Amino acid sequence: MKATDTDSAVHSKRVSTPCHCWARVAIVLAAGLLAAAPLAAQSLRAGYNRDVIYQVFVDRFFDGSSANNDPSDPLFDASGTDLQRYIGGDFQGLTQKVGYLKNMGISAVWVTSPLDNRNLQTLNGSFAPYHGYEMRDTLKPDEHFTDAARNWAAFDSFVTAAHNAGIKVIVDFAPNHSNVRNSGENGSLSANGVFQANYATNPGGFFHTGANLAGGQFDSAYETQYLTLFDLTDLNQENATVDALLKGAVGNLQNHGVDGFRIDATKHVNWGWQYSLANAIYSNRTSFIFGEWVADDSGNPLYRDMLKFSNRSGIAELNFPLFTRASSVFAQGGSFIDLDNVIGQQQGDFAYQNDLVNFIDNHDRQRFLTVDTSSNDRKHLHEALAFILTARGIPCIYYGSEQYLEGGNDPDNRRRMPAFDETTTAFKLIKALSTLRNANEALAFGSTSERWINSNVYIYERKFYDSVVVVAINKGTAAQNIGGLVTSLPTGSYADYLDNLVGGVSLSVLAATAGGYSTANFALPANSVSIWQRDPATTTAQLGNVTPTAAQPGVKVIISGQGFGTSTGSVKFGASSAAITSWSDRQIVATVPNVGQGSSVVTVTRSGSSTASNGFNFSVYQARLVPVTFTVYNAAPTNPGDAIYLTGNTVELGNWATTPASAVGAMLTNASTYPNWWLTVSVPAGKTIQYKFIRIRADGSVTWENGGNHSVAVRASGVGAVNVSWQY
Numbered sequence: 001m002k003a004t005d006t007d008s009a010v011h012s013k014r015v016s017t018p019c020h021c022w023a024r025v026a027i028v029l030a031a032g033l034l035a036a037a038p039l040a041a042q043s044l045r046a047g048y049n050r051d052v053i054y055q056v057f058v059d060r061f062f063d064g065s066s067a068n069n070d071p072s073d074p075l076f077d078a079s080g081t082d083l084q085r086y087i088g089g090d091f092q093g094l095t096q097k098v099g100y101l102k103n104m105g106i107s108a109v110w111v112t113s114p115l116d117n118r119n120l121q122t123l124n125g126s127f128a129p130y131h132g133y134e135m136r137d138t139l140k141p142d143e144h145f146t147d148a149a150r151n152w153a154a155f156d157s158f159v160t161a162a163h164n165a166g167i168k169v170i171v172d173f174a175p176n177h178s179n180v181r182n183s184g185e186n187g188s189l190s191a192n193g194v195f196q197a198n199y200a201t202n203p204g205g206f207f208h209t210g211a212n213l214a215g216g217q218f219d220s221a222y223e224t225q226y227l228t229l230f231d232l233t234d235l236n237q238e239n240a241t242v243d244a245l246l247k248g249a250v251g252n253l254q255n256h257g258v259d260g261f262r263i264d265a266t267k268h269v270n271w272g273w274q275y276s277l278a279n280a281i282y283s284n285r286t287s288f289i290f291g292e293w294v295a296d297d298s299g300n301p302l303y304r305d306m307l308k309f310s311n312r313s314g315i316a317e318l319n320f321p322l323f324t325r326a327s328s329v330f331a332q333g334g335s336f337i338d339l340d341n342v343i344g345q346q347q348g349d350f351a352y353q354n355d356l357v358n359f360i361d362n363h364d365r366q367r368f369l370t371v372d373t374s375s376n377d378r379k380h381l382h383e384a385l386a387f388i389l390t391a392r393g394i395p396c397i398y399y400g401s402e403q404y405l406e407g408g409n410d411p412d413n414r415r416r417m418p419a420f421d422e423t424t425t426a427f428k429l430i431k432a433l434s435t436l437r438n439a440n441e442a443l444a445f446g447s448t449s450e451r452w453i454n455s456n457v458y459i460y461e462r463k464f465y466d467s468v469v470v471v472a473i474n475k476g477t478a479a480q481n482i483g484g485l486v487t488s489l490p491t492g493s494y495a496d497y498l499d500n501l502v503g504g505v506s507l508s509v510l511a512a513t514a515g516g517y518s519t520a521n522f523a524l525p526a527n528s529v530s531i532w533q534r535d536p537a538t539t540t541a542q543l544g545n546v547t548p549t550a551a552q553p554g555v556k557v558i559i560s561g562q563g564f565g566t567s568t569g570s571v572k573f574g575a576s577s578a579a580i581t582s583w584s585d586r587q588i589v590a591t592v593p594n595v596g597q598g599s600s601v602v603t604v605t606r607s608g609s610s611t612a613s614n615g616f617n618f619s620v621y622q623a624r625l626v627p628v629t630f631t632v633y634n635a636a637p638t639n640p641g642d643a644i645y646l647t648g649n650t651v652e653l654g655n656w657a658t659t660p661a662s663a664v665g666a667m668l669t670n671a672s673t674y675p676n677w678w679l680t681v682s683v684p685a686g687k688t689i690q691y692k693f694i695r696i697r698a699d700g701s702v703t704w705e706n707g708g709n710h711s712v713a714v715r716a717s718g719v720g721a722v723n724v725s726w727q728y
Contacts, residue, residue: 064093105434187233266291275682278314361398445544503528550619641698648691
């Protein structure tokens with residue numbers, strides 16, 4: 001890897017992690033503000049697997065208050081035509097449109113970060129941070145989305161309105177950076193108006209100072225985390241003040257009623273530190289977290305790193321591999337066989353596939369209707385929407401897709417919301433499938449099986465115990481005769497759930513046969529979607545998901561499924577009973593009991609029953625996580641394809657695992673630091689842990705360092721650093 005002149009200096013600052021009086025003042029200030037923040041009413045609503053998320057760029061949605069539109073501001077465009085500037089949308093406007101979202105069946109809305117953003121122009125001109133990705137204050141809201149006083153009232157009113165409508169609020173959060181360096185406000189960051197640092201001052205290594213990422217560096221584990229993204233001043237999460245400010249920011253947002261977070265640019269934020277961020281969020285309040293890690297397919301050099309991160313960090317991911325293939329298939333004439341191959345691979349790769357967030361439009365890609373240039377583009381959009389609304393994972397709709405909004409590359413894909421028409425086919429389709437997703441557990445928790453396929457036709461089945469949904473999509477321009485279809489739907493007649501909204505047909509199931517039940521032959525119309533389903537009542541506890549998937553004793557978890565009954569039964573982590581906060585037939589809130597660290601199988605038993613449900617693998621931490629940067633000097637020599645890993649006696653360190661998938665790492669090095677390697681790892685606060693470094697060669701063979709185990713007493717809070725030499 002190529003190293004910049006600043007790499008070694010950045011590394012030395014990272015290892016030393018100096019403490020400053022101003023840092024302690026900032027931490028105390030943030031803690032005080034958290035304690036004083038108003039606590040919005042936040043009920044413990046069900047997990048997100050039954051939900052449909054709607055992504056909104058607040059500035060582009062609806063202008064509810066002209067008071068926060070400043071015609072004299074060079075970053076504001078009164079005409080609303082310059083998509084590089086603010087055009088007036090705000091949380092007041094979003095509040096006014098909560099009814100529209102509810103009528104569409106939306107149950108979670110992902111909104112622009114409300115936090116205060118850069119106000120000064122950059123050297124390149126009047127490019128406004130209307131997207132919310134140029135934070136300048138970790139605790140104050142932005143005046144463009146709220147009011148001139150930067151008061152939380154407008155945001156709080158929106159959260160209250162959303163909650164009253166049964167809609168959860170997910171906030172975009174960007175812990176990777178502040179704002180543009182060497183321009184405008186030069187990365188300046190404050191906390192409730194109290195200045196912390198800018199790129200010029202950079203106290204104690206507050207920011208990384210590397211060059212901008214370019215070319216293949218986006219797929220380098222070291223460079224993608226430590227270099228700079230598009231000149232956005234890169235925050236150093238290993239700095240104690242930065243760590244406290246970022247965790248204080250999410251805690252403050254939770255105190256304002258936020259239910260979940262979408263983490264911007266997870267691939268570019270210190271991976272190991274993010275485990276502690278997720279744990280801080282879950283420890284504070286029940287939540288859901290997903291992130292943006294762009295690895296478009298399994299051939300990407302960081303795909304395996306994304307898998308490890310998604311499976312172990314507590315942060316689910318936006319499903320870019322599925323998006324890439326779905327866009328190719330639905331918008332560009334690709335084959336359903338390729339799409340099914342990705343689905344099959346993901347079922348083997350991801351431990352928590354039901355938490356992946358699926359999409360066919362978003363703010364960083366051309367909109368679907370612009371990519372699809374055929375005369376059937378709207379029909380293909382309907383088919384693509386039906387797919388993500390019924391596929392394994394959580395569907396996310398980009399604002400305006402239901403109004404057939406087009407758009408090319410950024411910022412054209414971020415146009416103003418054109419209308420709020422509730423009669424479009426897309427709107428009706430989203431509403432219908434949102435209802436089905438909430439009602440039928442097969443869509444929330446079920447497996448996926450291909451039942452009939454060719455290049456233009458895909459019939460797949462989602463199944464959770466006896467709950468079944470079968471989806472048949474024909475994206476071709478001609479009808480397709482279907483023979484030999486076998487599904488899990490029992491004998492009988494099944495009407496198209498969509499009632500012919502997208503050209504669907506009914507299904508006749510004839511008799512039991514090998515692998516299910518055979519159906520009568522039928523013709524699937526061109527450009528059509530048919531959905532057939534069955535959802536019988538059950539008196540058997542069937543566990544679908546647990547959120548989060550890892551936490552320490554004392555943290556509340558949401559257990560979702562069906563057949564739990566209405567009377568309180570029991571939840572066990574292994575053999576230990578959990579305290580119950582609430583219980584309903586489809587959702588339980590319970591507290592992780594005082595059990596030993598490691599994997600624990602969660603089960604549910606109905607009241608009056610002696611039969612436990614199926615199990616769910618949950619990782620138990622010893623304590624709340626804090627980030628510690630481990631550095632090993634003069635490690636064993638490596639050849640291309642070899643790497644140094646960390647392993648130890650806790651679940652966070654892999655419980656002495658010796659494979660790339662289970663040990664911690666690979667650790668990082670570069671041309672200026674080799675043979676010294678480092679890695680930030682989130683470990684249990686206040687615990688003494690044992691660890692060692694190992695070399696895993698390209699062929700999988702393992703070399704342990706000699707000597708006894710290293711031991712470290714992990715600090716109770718903040719961040720830490722451990723520096724040792726390889727034991728020869």
